[in-house]
Amino acid sequence: MSNPGLTSGNVVALAGGVGGAKLAHGLAAHLGDRLSVIVNTGDDFEHLGLSICPDIDTVLYTLAGIANRAQGWGIEGESWSFLDQLGRLGGPDWFRLGDRDVALHVLRSLRLRAGEKLTAVNSGFARRLGIAATVLPMCDEPVRTVVATPDGELPFQDYFVRLRCEVPVTGFRFDGVERAGPSREVLAALRDPDLSAIVICPSNPFVSIDPILSVPGMRAELGRAPVVAVSPIIAGQAVKGPAAKMMRELDMPAIALAVARRYAGFATGFVIDHADAAQAQEIEALGMKVLATDALMRDEADRARLAGECLAFAEMLHHG
């Protein structure tokens, strides 16, 4: 790409947690308020009576520039007095809630109980955190990812945090998704006449992107602009999280090509790392263009560079 840079028009990104938030952050650097991020809510859960939205919060904290980069979740410089006292009082402390993080969960829970929609609650937080982009839950209805294992089903956070992804998976379902639908705000972003690209961030295809795509009516809304998907798998490994492990457990090769197969039919472009360039031909045979680049986001400059390349790639798909 000789001229990576700003596409004109508005852009929608689909994102889960850490990897998705990083690319969304890079996109925000180019687009500001022209970016809308549709975020997975399948890993939301109730804990300690609080409504917790891990992926939304990771996107909020990352776009606000306050995310903890080392641990991949939570807030930089967070304190842990709440969790310490919770343990002392005999409460469940396996899910690590920082003191600042708890404030968001308490306020969100309060507002949801008062009847506000998740979308409205989170857009209030985004504004307060100084975020120019629009951060949208994939839907307002509760959807809960359930992980199937040889020993039965597990709620997602039990699998992900409590059991640290150690049990093998045999599949996933998204409890409640059949009663969900894209919110008015999600539809407005996807039907925007100025929409110039949809970017599927390098998030876990099974438990971050698939829940979003499983919302009834969502997939049909993705046809109005080039859809560029970024592989979360580089050289056979997930940059972070259990994606590659899941692929092996689900009897598919843990390679970028296998991710591309899941997005075939609606993604028009696929971004892979140079390390996986040998798979380009097979990915193109699925009906998408391929961009091979440095797909690893080590720092903020990488985020903006990769985001710029995705935007230029989308523009090329649109006009070329």
Next chain:
Amino acid sequence: MSNPGLTSGNVVALAGGVGGAKLAHGLAAHLGDRLSVIVNTGDDFEHLGLSICPDIDTVLYTLAGIANRAQGWGIEGESWSFLDQLGRLGGPDWFRLGDRDVALHVLRSLRLRAGEKLTAVNSGFARRLGIAATVLPMCDEPVRTVVATPDGELPFQDYFVRLRCEVPVTGFRFDGVERAGPSREVLAALRDPDLSAIVICPSNPFVSIDPILSVPGMRAELGRAPVVAVSPIIAGQAVKGPAAKMMRELDMPAIALAVARRYAGFATGFVIDHADAAQAQEIEALGMKVLATDALMRDEADRARLAGECLAFAEMLHHG
């Protein structure tokens, strides 16, 4: 008192916030698990969706030795990240909740919503905090102190914290108290055959002790042992809080005698400071014995000393 010290048998203390907690702490030093503290819940309230019991928490933190002595509420060495972030997110931050304190409120709210009784929830916390004494809410039913002012009624915490007691009071009522009753645990403590004394701590007579005495059936249970009340007014001033200010606003003299009048008929002994010794004769005319001593609790030694004097006084009332 030449021999202040342990009375035999069990002791019940009635307490509100800071002053009550201090004397309860002194009593606990003598009595350990022979002490039960019945605590005002009239200033309990719902805030941020959390069930907060300020007086119970002050008693718990004080008996656990973790109370902040300088500010009179909350935990020593508390951190404030939660409140800081709450304000940043646009939440109400007028009620100062420390990070450790929030853990207790979150866990209490969770357990109450799950159907546990307030008494059971708090006895769990007391055990976890290493408290030997029994800390009992005055009842399990919700009772809410409402403050009458010339401009209308105010919920207690609005008056006490948000408005810093600045508006004048014309009276109080205890919303819900007619539907409340002493819990099984409160009755067991007051009907204990080994009960040797009831101590009314130097708490605010209007908004700490009166709510307890207003629980239907409570007052009738106070006749099985000497009742020793300790004046919260010393030399015309409340050691802490608005008691003296309230007395003036309610057109009564802000003196120990006026407190004694409120307890006449069921208190058998009244403890005043040396500074108020001139009122002893008038207080005795109300039908109680008077002990004049150093009633100010400056430090932990004072707490234990005053508690010991109260216990010896009760023993004298019992046997003498």
